[in-house]
Amino acid sequence: MSEQLKVDAPRAPGSPGGWDARSQELVADVGASAGAGVSTGTKPARRGGVDPVKALMHRHRELCERAVDPLEIAAGLEAHGVTDRTAARFRHRDVFALAEEMYARVPRDEDERVAPEAPPSRDVPEVPAGWALFALLPGTACGLAAVGLELTEGRARLGVGLGGALAVAVALRVALRYGPLRSAHHVVPATRAWVCFLVAYALFGDGLLRAAVSGGPAGPWAPSTAAALGLCLAAAPALWCVRLFSVGARGRLPLSRGLAEFTASVRPLLLGVIALYLGALWILLVGAGAVYDVPAPAGAGALGALLLLSRLLTSYGFTRAPLLMLGAAGAAEAGALAxxxxxxxxxxxxxxxxxxxxxRAWGPGLVPVVACGAAAGVLLLHSSRVLSRASAHADGAP
Structure with a gap:
């Protein structure tokens, strides 16, 4: 099935309002002239010469011409906000039934079709070679910085810490830019600012909160090296799990016979991949805690889940929910300190x-666990809804 789906109007993920106004008027005309009904699999009779499906095909002519499978048309209609209720107004039981008729009628409407100037490419933009090795860079850079911090002290230790932070930032940028979580969508500065705040809190927040509750802070407090090391090492399983999800979801597109069937097969895949990542993240955090003889930083685990879900949604073009949840988690942590x-x-x-x-009862780690955990739970529910749509994967994203 083609991974290069093109639609006539800009896509508006998660919003029925993404369907163009002229198609909305067409549905209204169909309701007035032909009434609502449900197809039983045969072509219904047209009243008064009205052919609403043909008119819909004209509105989405490019989508119908380029489609190589009915599910591709169904995914395009879904991306435009067409629902099963809308399909019923075209006298079809669901969106896939409507797409099947549109796909079947395209070859018979040769007089109305305009051949594309060039055959569309069916190749999906692949992840650059070596992305699996790039995924190891953040953990490697953080590990070397941690060793350097143990071997130095004074100003040299400060220099090693700053240099290590810069190296980790560069390595993480490379891993994201050339890995499965790369995104062609604009990320607003507020999203980056909240991510930086949450990471800074994971490093210094627990120590500051503990000192503040005890009447301080009376002086500088050590960062949580275990949290930093665990999160950086978890970048590799995060990228590998996302790759597993994207390839698995695209592979289910040509095998599914309807939008509901595709959703039912992709949603367990998404939940399984997230569970696999959380298991790997927790093992790494426990290991990092054992190295520094401290308990596993549970707050860093909640933050890791939040960051993965935020970036996963962003890579598919859903940027609003990550911004809201990152902001909510950051505001909760800042509010607790304040x-x-x-x-x-x-x-x-x-x-x-x-x-x-x-x-005093549960420790300072409770704040990031509650703040980031709640935000990650909301994003998980949102992801299971929007990333299980065929339209989210029909264009080959991420």
């Missing part, structure tokens, strides 16, 4: 009481 310091003001001790009680 409430502890605000509680020192006269008469404001009640502001810090909830956070201080929770930290």
């Amino acid at each position: 409430s502890v310091f605000a509680g020192r003001l006269p008469g404001c001790a009640w502001l810090a009481a909830p956070v201080e009680g929770a930290v």
Whole structure:
């Protein structure tokens, strides 16, 4: 099946409003002139010379001409916001039944078809060679920086830390740019800012919160090297799991006989891949904690899940939900810290009481676990809905 699906109107993921206005008017005309009904698999009779399917094919002529399978047309209609309820107004039981008729009628409408100037390419843009090795760069850079920090002290230690942070940032950028999580969609600066804040909190937030609850901070506090090492090492399984999902989902496109069947096969794949990544992430965090003789940073695990789901959605063009959830998690963590310091003001001790009680009972890691875990849960539900659509994979993304 073609991975180069083109549609007549800009795609608006997750929004029925993505369908163009003239097609919306066509549906209204069909409802007024032909009424609603459900097809039983045979071509229904047209009333008064009205052929709504033919008119719909004219509106989406390029999509019909380039399609090599009914599911490709169904995915394009789905991307335009056409639902089973809309298909019923064209006297079809669902979107796939409507797409089957459109696909079957294309060869018989030779007088109305305009051949494309050049045959469309059926090749999917492949991930650049060596991406699996690029995935190892962030963990390697962080591991070398961690060793350097153990062997130095004073100003040299500070220099090694700053150099290591820069090396990890460059390695991560290379891994994302040339790996399965690469994205051609614009990422707003606010998204990057929230990601940087969440990572900084994973490194320094727990120590600062613990010191603040104890009446400090009285001086500098050490970053959580175990969290940094575990997250950087987890970049490799994250990229490998995403590759497994994208290839598996595209492979199910030509095998499915309808949108519902495709969704039913892709959703378990997505959940399985996420579970596989979470298992690998937890093993790496436990290992990093054992190296530094500290408990596994659970907050870093929740952050890793949030970052993966955010980047996965962004690579498929869904950028709004990641921004909202990253912002919500960051605001929750910042609010927890601010409430502890605000509680020192006269008469404001009640502001810090909830956070201080929770930290004393369960430790400072509770804050990122709750904040990032809740945001990751919302993104997981959103991903299971939007990434199980055929239209999300028909153009070969990511």
